[in-house]
Amino acid sequence: MTTERAAELLGVPRTNVPNMESGRSGISAERVRTLASNYDCTDQALVEALAAMAAGRDKGWWEGYRGQLRDGFNDIAEMEWHATRLRIALTVHLPGLLQTEDHARAVFEAVIPRLSPDDVGIRVAHRLERQQVLDRPNPPELDVILHEAALRMEFGGPAVARRQLEHLVRVSERDTVALRVIPFKAGGFPGAGQSVVYAEAAVPRLDTVELDSTHGPEFIDSEAQLEKYRAQLDAARAVALPPDASRTFVQALADDL
16 A cells, blocks of 8 residues: 555545654554554454554653653663563673662763763663563563673672672562573573563564664564574573572672672
């Protein structure tokens, strides 16, 4: 269907359609259903999931950071908020959702080019606000795989690192959080050099993978790539310690500091 025809069906200017389809402008749940119907989309679960996201698009807390941070920061927050399950595998850094304020501050203070104190403060505040997703009535399931290298990085010094490790231990006791550690002695494993966040959505077709890079987050949603990262996460999980042993492992590292 042409852009002109889609715009006619919605009763909007032609330029509105590509902006709505790409997420650059808002769209109502009603218009999502209208487009889906006219595009012959028969996957009702997908349509309703998209409609639910459209209905809440402008209500997220992250909207308060528009203009203060690059869009990628808010894209991550929105992705986490809509996820039903988050599978994370990191080898050097800790997940933003599990960082203490002091640890997060030390991470942002190490960014190149250096950030001003105000910019560091904004990024830390945003990162801490992201963590509210874990405290809402129906939080997403969080399955985290961390390499021992990430646990031994002393951002902010030994005292900050110890408090961070003790925080990981406490959070890992939640029913919705599973923390798994890959010790050095486990050797190599698939995806050892990547930081991967796999966000499962209400329907599989809306799943998204987020990859960290020095120039910002990258988002992947093609089925072939999603399948690859699911397999990669499964393989990493297979070599990781189970949650109870992982919790003991992290506590031992904290005790050594």
